[in-house]
Amino acid sequence: ETLEKCVYCPKLCRAACPVSNAEPVETLTPWGKMSMAYFAGRGDVPIDEVHAKPAWACTVCYGCKERCDHKNEVGPVLLTERAELFERGVAPAGAVRAAERAREREADIANAARALGSTSDATAALVVGCGYLVHHPEVAQKAKAVTEKLLGKPVRVVESCCGLSSHLAGDAPTFKKRAQALAREVEGADQIVAVDPGCARTIQVDYANAGVTVREPRLLVDIAHERIDAFSKASDAAEPVRYHDPCQLGRVLGRYEEPRAVLAKITGEPPREFERNRKMADCSGGGGVLPLTYPEASRGAANARIAENERLGGGKIVTACASSLRRFKTAGADADDLVTWLARGLGI
Ligand code: SF4
Ligand code: SF4
Known part of the structure; x- marks a missing residue:
């Protein structure tokens, strides 16, 4: 229909x-x-x-x-x-490559998660996201520190990948295996915190469709918003920032004001806006394994967003998902993840 x-x-x-x-x-x-x-x-x-x-x-x-x-x-x-x-x-070849890559990097993801160091008897499980663990380990490290500071207790970093990359590539059997592995790993946790909205959505929506049950994760940005009083203005907050709404965090999970409010507290002023923002925001071109299946279109989408930022007066682009962060950075933009600013606002 x-x-x-x-x-x-x-x-x-x-x-x-x-x-x-x-x-x-x-x-x-x-x-x-x-x-x-x-x-x-x-x-x-x-x-x-x-x-x-x-x-x-x-x-x-x-x-x-x-x-x-x-x-x-x-x-x-x-x-x-x-x-x-x-x-x-x-x-297509790009999708097959994306599926192979997702299968091959299972050990890398687990190693990167282990490298962050976990307290084995911690009751809260942290799903950092393979995009951060593999491509932005410095953000992953900060995500763990920020989560522990906001929760006031240690967390156990989940070593399994949520399987989103396999799901996007079309590799349903591997996706289901990943979902089952993650479900086993977080069994018994009293809460699951997700840094990347793509992982959160996958666990929340796609796992159910694949017949895998996992308790609903909390978004790190929600915890930050609930604890907004814990943040101070960062001492190095002189540069203007422009907030990019990640599609999964915005249109899918409906978080538009929470990241803006926390960012404003840390930078001392509301972030600059793209012309099309919130539910009408343009995509960075980084999701859906598009960089592998349609690399030119993916680059074109990122370039359009970056050009819009420049036309509107510039500023550092702040986003809140690993795929858009990578997409902007590989296209040459001056971009940060919200997690980096959360760490600054907590003095980490
Ligand atoms: S507006 Fe787009 S999504 Fe909606 S029915 Fe038409 S083609 Fe399909
Ligand atoms: S990439 Fe295009 S077709 Fe796919 S969800 Fe976005 S607007 Fe729709």
Whole structure:
């Protein structure tokens, strides 16, 4: 039904899509991707890599949903399509590489988590996120210190990856294995704290769909907001910052004001805004394994956001998820994670 609504739609959402904005091709609009999935399901197009690839032209940013009268959720539908196409062996090379990479780096993630040091009998479990652990270990270290300071007790860093990368690549069997491993690891924890909103959403929503039960994680940004009085103005807060709404934290989990309030407390003034912000914010292009499946579109989306920041007067971009942080940094932007500022505000 969701697919059919798109097929017969006048494409009201097309301006929202970071992928088709960066690569203006009809097949890459939300309508084009959903139509391809619809026709593939009906057997109207061959099931091969060429016709499969558009299913991976999505960062699962939910931008189209905000402009859709039906509130159609294109991203999740395309994720289901990815899993089917992956199983049939027609996933594009970038997706296969993303799935392999996710499988190969299991040990690296566990080692990086172990390197942060855990108190074995700690009752709170911290899911840092593999994007931070592998690509931004300095942020991961600060995330642990910030969480422990705000909770007032030690935490145990979870060594299992939540499996989001496998899920996004379309590798459903590996995703389920990861979910089960994480569920075993956090069993008995009195609370689970998630730093990355992508992990939080995966555990909260996608695990249930995969038949894995884990208690709902608390977001670190929520804990920071609840404890906002614990933060002071940072001594090195002279530079202006502009807040980027990560898609998973904003449109999916609905946290718009919490990160802004904490950031304002630490910098001494409300962060600068992008023209399109909160639920209409543009995606960084870093999610959905897009950097591997459509690298040009991914770079184009990041460049557009960075250019907008410069056009509006600049400032350090502060984001709150590992994939957008990496996307902005690899595109050459001066970007920080919110966690870095939380640490500054706590004097860590
Ligand atoms: S998501 Fe909504 S607006 Fe976009 S093509 Fe589908 S039905 Fe149309
Ligand atoms: S969820 Fe985002 S990336 Fe995917 S089709 Fe919609 S607007 Fe495009």
